[in-house]
Amino acid sequence: MAATRAPRLTTKGQATRRRIVEGAAEEIRERGIAGTTLDDIRARTATSKSQIFHYFPGGKEELLLAVxxxxxxxxxxxxxxxxxxxxxxxxxxxxxxxxxxxxxxxxxxxxxxxxxxxxxxxxxxxxxxxxxxxxxxxxxxxxxxxxxxxxxxxxxxxxxxxxxxxxxxxxxxxxxxxxxxxxxxxxxxxxxxxxxxxxxxxxxxx
Structure with a gap:
């Protein structure tokens, strides 16, 4: 897994990151990994694609590790x-x-x-x-x-x-x-x- 530099987060940023992780976890519990897409996670957490990649520069793999x-x-x-x-x-x-x-x-x-x-x-x-x-x-x-x-x-x-x-x-x-x-x-x-x-x-x- 390629190393990525995590962004330094404000309190609001930390809360947004937690919301993305929690939302992704719920999607995976309901749909499984194969059935979960970044679009599903975006919809569930009300976040944009740019926000996902801001908090998880490594993309889905880095997000899965956080989950x-x-x-x-x-x-x-x-x-x-x-x-x-x-x-x-x-x-x-x-x-x-x-x-x-x-x-x-x-x-x-x-x-x-x-x-x-x-x-x-x-x-x-x-x-x-x-x-x-x-x-x-x-x-x-x-x-x-x-x-x-x-x-x-x-x-x-x-x-x-x-x-x-x-x-x-x-x-x-x-x-x-x-x-x-x-x-x-x-x-x-x-x-x-x-x-x-x-x-x-x-x-x-x-």
Missing amino acids: AAREAERVLEDQEPHLSNLDTWSAWQSWRDAVVARYERQGINCPLGMLITELGRATPAAQALTSQLIGQWQAALRTGIQRLQDTGEVDPQLDADRTAAALVAAVQGGVTILMSTGRLNHLEAALDTSLTFLRTAAPNVG
């Missing part, structure tokens, strides 16, 4: 406020329920997955975006595990980062099967089994 970044943010936002407050077993259960509910709403179509595929999974930009999402997600889960360790709920010898990585992998594996089959039960099983493992790491659990 993918926004969709990645949504993955984490949809897990809040639970993801930032994983300090009790009840909070972990609420997080689990929020994750399942998010992907139940999403169904078999994953806008972020489609965007990353369109951009090319092997491209540096797509890889960097995916790595950032996974890194932030894993870090939040690691912090939650460490909070349980600090309160004596989980064995302090447990590798918090490795366990957090396994939790992310469990979710992503369940989501992949959901996208292929339309069934949530594998995602639920992966999360429930992972949380059972975490609970069994509690020092005083009989």
Whole structure:
């Protein structure tokens, strides 16, 4: 993906850029990438062609990357406020329920997955975006595990980062099967089994 120099934006410009990204995201959710054109996005966001290229000099490819970044943010936002407050077993259960509910709403179509595929999974930009999402997600889960360790709920010898990585992998594996089959039960099983493992790491659990 060719590098482009993003324009320095005023507050109004930032708002316009956000509106374009949000409008493009809505179009892609409704129509898919193949069915979404710049004209569709212009109509939805009440912007001109010159405005699109002002905020996204690289054209549709740069806009798709911005939409993918926004969709990645949504993955984490949809897990809040639970993801930032994983300090009790009840909070972990609420997080689990929020994750399942998010992907139940999403169904078999994953806008972020489609965007990353369109951009090319092997491209540096797509890889960097995916790595950032996974890194932030894993870090939040690691912090939650460490909070349980600090309160004596989980064995302090447990590798918090490795366990957090396994939790992310469990979710992503369940989501992949959901996208292929339309069934949530594998995602639920992966999360429930992972949380059972975490609970069994509690020092005083009989």
